[in-house]
Amino acid sequence: MEFSAGHRRYGEHTIVALTGDIDVHSSQRLRELLIELVGAGSRRLVVDLDQVTFLDSTGLGVFVGIFHRLRAGNGTLAIAGGAPRVREVFHVTQLTRIFPLHETVEDAVRPAGEGVLEP
């Protein structure tokens, strides 16, 4: 399924809703979009994976890169939603140890639901 993305502000959060396949073909566009949002001042990104149909290691690499970029400016990155298949790649690669994986966007934007980004 063709990749697309949209974003909206929710309080101090920026919620980025992704759709379709995130892979070696689309990950560069994802990277550019997230870098643009961070460059424009977004410091609390929540990536909504509910409509993502495929996610591979190149997509994971984009999230790790953005995580570093945000952390350098005291920002946060949270991942929310997603089909079991999509969520599983975060667990297998143990990336859940560096950024939180929430069931829903609502969980991610709840003050207590925010992970503390430790090195």
Add this chain to the structure above:
Amino acid sequence: MKVVLEMTLPRDAGSAPLARHTLDASLRGLGVTFDIRADIALALGEACANVIQHARASREYEVRAHVDDRRCVIDVIDGGRDTDPVAWDGTGAPLNAEHGRGLQLIQAFTEELHIKDRAHKNGAIVHFEKSLAG
């Protein structure tokens, strides 16, 4: 029944979704379940991404899939790399790294992952298999 699918693909980023979707459509037609198809699609996507990103000496690469009632056996064959051959020690990437998780994912979701140099030719073969028994 046996099905053999061979694709010769240009080494560009668009070839990865093309290969995934082509194999997935065949497997769906053969009645393979969603979860198993998803595992195969992820592993194939990772193997293709690896070639696209690293096999800079290749203009094209091949995907060969052999499917029977029990297994799907896949080889992804490139024509040469300008750096080291596919090197992997069986562990995952460092947690903070942006690259290096592809082979870890292939191993997690399929079986019999082997990476070998091609005999008498430049390039490497990434081989993996998936039981279709569920």
